[in-house]
Amino acid sequence: MTTTYTISQLSEQFDLTSRTIRFYEDQGLLTPERAGTKRIYHDRDRVRLRLIMRAKRLGFSLSEIRETFGLYDSASGETGQMKFVLDVIAKRRAVLQQQQEDILHVLQDMQNVEQRILDKMQTLDSDENVAESVQS
Amino acid sequence: MTTTYTISQLSEQFDLTSRTIRFYEDQGLLTPERAGTKRIYHDRDRVRLRLIMRAKRLGFSLSEIRETFGLYDSASGETGQMKFVLDVIAKRRAVLQQQQEDILHVLQDMQNVEQRILDKMQTLDSDENVAESVQS
DNA sequence: CATGACGTTTACGTAAACGTCAACATCGCC
DNA sequence: GGCGATGTTGACGTTTACGTAAACGTCATG
Structure with a gap:
């Protein structure tokens, strides 16, 4: 049983607005699953949100954070x-x-x-x- | 002999543009002496600039920094x-x-x-x- | 079935922190 | 006294990180 979350649940848990969470998706920081039009978030999205908020508290820009995610993923390259x-x-x-x-x-x-x-x-x-x- | 600085000297020392330094003055973070139209900076301005840049690296906004300066000054109040x-x-x-x-x-x-x-x-x-x- | 509650996209608005001209003054110096 | 370097004041432009409003879909519930 893998728990999932709605956007409003996430926004409540992290004290963000849904607008903000959608914005992060626009910026390529999140890629939630879709059920038709609705977004479905998993624990990996929460992990990412935690990382995002940490980085933000340290003054990193969203594009730097996105770059970081890209790096971590590409870490298994050549x-x-x-x-x-x-x-x-x-x-x-x-x-x-x-x-x-x-x-x-x-x-x-x-x-x-x-x-x-x-x-x-x-x-x-x-x-x-x-x-x-x-x-x- | 109290050393003074021109705006371009300061901008060079701190690796800022003069535009930025004037902007900080607009925001009430610096109050350089004036010789007619020209600005004259003293060591206290350099101290302030150092504090500003430190705070900026930590993600503080300029208004927060200004508030801080105000606080430090008002520390001898009631x-x-x-x-x-x-x-x-x-x-x-x-x-x-x-x-x-x-x-x-x-x-x-x-x-x-x-x-x-x-x-x-x-x-x-x-x-x-x-x-x-x-x-x- | 209509009426919230919740979600979606699209689009324009905004505050912060400068960058980038433009147009002009000043100053040292040859 | 002309000229280049340096400085000044607006004024408008730009990016980031969302806010806000409009206009609409969807789903449970009385």
């Missing part, structure tokens, strides 16, 4: 093709490593700002206490 | 404002952590594909060697 894929992977890896570094930087910056704010709030609190003790 | 900033920081941090996780997933996927390709090339190599030894 030697030249395989070397090409290795090359693309190396470049993507470089981008991701850059992003990792960027994230660390930004996290650091945020922590600095946060700390300054917390310090400030601390001094404000103690000022308040001073005022209270004066009053009492 | 308590409510400061709590708000802390809240924004927390949300940003969540996004960045999600991205870190995503990156690890994608790196893992890429490594799997890479390994399969390398294996494939390995078997192809040994096939080739068999052919050679047959020939010799």
Whole structure:
């Protein structure tokens, strides 16, 4: 028993609109089965959607994602093709490593700002206490 | 002696077009000094540009970046404002952590594909060697 | 059988992030 | 003072990733 999904089920599960899912199909990212006019989605479509959303969160464009799918599929080709894929992977890896570094930087910056704010709030609190003790 | 920069110097240093730099100014991300009609950039503008490009590599929109600058500046405000900033920081941090996780997933996927390709090339190599030894 | 609920295609709209002219000012320099 | 390099301000064009609306099919259900 292989479970299938309607477009609205998928859109609910992934918090996308059906419009978006159809758009992804237009862009060649999904190729659902058809029952006449209706679309029928399988688990492999959900896998793809997960990959799509991951890549999107990392800022990849839809065409880059489509290219990726094409690569993964063509990975069983001839030697030249395989070397090409290795090359693309190396470049993507470089981008991701850059992003990792960027994230660390930004996290650091945020922590600095946060700390300054917390310090400030601390001094404000103690000022308040001073005022209270004066009053009492 | 405070070094200053022209727009074309900056565009060269950061590998952006002057159009882009002016656009960032339109969006309120930069506020260079003016000498009549000409723009004069200082080191603080370069700092900002570095932050902008980092954020862009992580997929943040220009308006989010502008908002960030506003936050950092307003960090010395009143308590409510400061709590708000802390809240924004927390949300940003969540996004960045999600991205870190995503990156690890994608790196893992890429490594799997890479390994399969390398294996494939390995078997192809040994096939080739068999052919050679047959020939010799 | 009609009336939602759900699905489909087609097509135009839109916001973001610039690119690409055009038309003009400024500045150093020979 | 003419000329090329550099800079400026509009204004319109372009791509991406959908939103939105129109106009229609289909299927269960009261």
